[in-house]
Amino acid sequence: MAIDLDVVTRSLSPIHLRSVVESTARLNIWQGSVRSGKTVASLLRLLLAIATAPTSGRVLLFGKTRESVNRNVFAVLTDPALFGPLARLIKYNPGAPTGTILGREVDVLGANDAKAEPKVRGMTLCLAYGDELTTIPEAFFTQVLARLSVPGAQLFGTTNPDSPAHWLRKKYLLRQGELNLRTWHSTLDDNPHLDPAYVASLKVEYVGLWFKRFIQGAWVQAEGAVFDMFDEDRHIVPVLPEIHRWISVGIDYGTRNATAALILGAGRDGRLYLTHEWRHDPATARRQLTDAGLSREIRAWLHGLEVPGATGLKGLAPEWTVVDPSARSLRLQLHEDGMTSAAADNSVLDGIRLMSSLLGNDQLKIHRSCKGLIEEIPGYSWDDKAIERDGSDAPIKADDHSIDAARYAIKTPEVLWRPMLRSAVDLAA
Template sequence: MPIDLDAVGRTLSPVHLRSVVESTARQNIWQGSVRSGKTVASLLRFLMAVATAPSSGRILLFGKTRESVNRNVFAVLTDPDLFGPLAKLVHYNPGAPLGTILGRQVDVLGANDAKAEPKVRGMTLCLAYGDELTTVPEAFYTQVLARLSVKGAQLFGTTNPDSPAHWLRKKYLLRAGELNLRTWHSTLRDNPHLDPQYVADLAREYVGLWYKRFILGEWRSAEGAVFDMFDEDRHVVDELPAIVRWVSLGIDYGTRNATAALVLGVGADGRLYLTHEWRHDPAVARRQLTDRGLSRELRKWLSELEVPGAPGLSGVLPEWTVVDPAAASLRLQLFEDGITPALADNSVLDGIRLMSSLLGNDQLRIHRSCTGLLEELPGYSWDDKAAERGQDAPLKADDHSIDAARYAIKTPEVLWRPLVRGSLDLAA
């Protein structure tokens, strides 16, 4: 079945149409902001390559995980609005190691750590497609290139910008002139089919570092303060509104270090509030608490908390108790004491990005009683040495309350997201 280039072409901007024609190199990489159209353009070119690929050699699709490949690649390929009848010729069961595209069997691999590299050894590839290339290990990418040994073999891939020191930029993109590599850069302006309101909303969802990378499409370093959008005058409150839903209790666990707990609620004004904080620091208290002691003190503290807007009422019972993934013993103790704990989502950068967006859009405020968190926020900084290696990582110091807040916010996002109003509504 021929590819209807006219139909697909109507969804592409001039830069993307040009990229489909020009992508004849061994490596072909589309880079730029989110929703800039690079995925559709690269997948159109990939389909054309699959249709004409030699019978010798295998075809590989890879990304950080098989789940991300399913979400970012197969979900697009099977969209009839984009690829018409061809969408029916793409088949994949989420999580499976194999799929079918245009009648051709394809391998699907996740590459989320250094152990992924051996997965591709021994393959003889004629074609490969990489989703979000900056999220896969360098060793894996290098091995994929080594396996592209069939005559005329090609790689197609996409990426959002990352650190300027990232291996993909330094070792490949900046060397496009000397390598058999073509690359194209695009921004939101290169996707003419996006609703203007959606573009405006998307731009507000990213702040600081991520706005520069994901909206402007710039390769920027993580440097300085992590939460540079935090403003005490704007984000710290002395009085809480009525809390319409007690979402979560986030707990960061320490033995020699501090254990911190933050309560998250949704206010009647449609904002998130970090309402109360509990900390036990052995260095300050001059005594350590066992897991049983921590559980007892936390439960006592929750039972005595004053309920905002309800004089005389005390006791808060959050719907989720979200605990540090490293705190298996505390989770067991809480369970024995009648609290069912949830394992915290410890995706550090995703959690930081979410907190940053909420602060930047004035959708998150903090009560002044959360002193540990308020002391940590201004000094929480990016690690310059990690940035030199092309990695985004905060300095691991004075972050116990920040981690507790991140757990409380990120893990139950599905619960609070429908209840929090947009920044335009909150500006009033």
């Protein structure tokens, strides 16, 4: 099948054009910063491989979830601005186990934990494509390689950098000279087609660890304080501005540990504010609360809060109530008591990155009354043992109840507050 390359190659930089030609190894991995062009280059190479692949063997596309494969792979392949008429030859229904690319059926798998590895057993593969390889369990990746048994079988994959101790870097990328592997490293500057204003905005949206990884494309280790950009003088406010909308209340659940709740509001100044905090710690209160008791006190707290700027008016009703996803019993109790809630998004690293970016870009402030949160943030640190054990980034699970509640309140309803936020570039102007 002939493929017209004109449309796609116009959007590729020299390093990515070269990568398409050079990616003849068994393992071919594009690494580097966000929006550096690696996805488009790798997908063009995938199309060329599918068009000439042997009829024996299956083609597998995999990522952390099928949803992420749909978002990062199929949504790009079906964009006519990138792939022209070829986009009409890509078919996929979100969530489905198979799709069609250039008339060939392809398998689609999510690999979000170690239990995913058996999914690929028994397959005979001629091609595989992995989206964001550092998010894939090592056992799954190893099994995919074992299944690439058709003569000339190849794997194509993309990744942002992670910890320098990550298995992908240690066991594969650093062994490029030993393995049948090619890799290409690119940054934002390797994508000359991006709007300079967009690049400037992107560079201020990431801070600290994530700036080094996602913007500079560096494999750097997480160390020290998680929120190393936190500054009490900068981030804590004594008086709240006018709150335009009360976005959410995030609740972290504890039985022997503390239960904490934080309210998130959107100010008319284009910033987010963590405005109020409620905590119950059995260790200091010397009593435990049942789910019914927690529900009763949380609802009483919300109903009794004074509305800032409205003298005598009490009662706050945030649009979202998001609860620790492990606290199903509390969610059921809240529902029985007339308070609708949802399981919070507990993507820990994504939530931490989002909070870090908001703090670093002056888009998130904390009212001084949120004492538990203010006490926890300076001591919230990366876990060195997790890095040594398997190269993973993880915070130490201690004294983080208000932090988790804040993370739930911010990350889960991002789709709601994101349009209300002033950009970091505008705030810095």
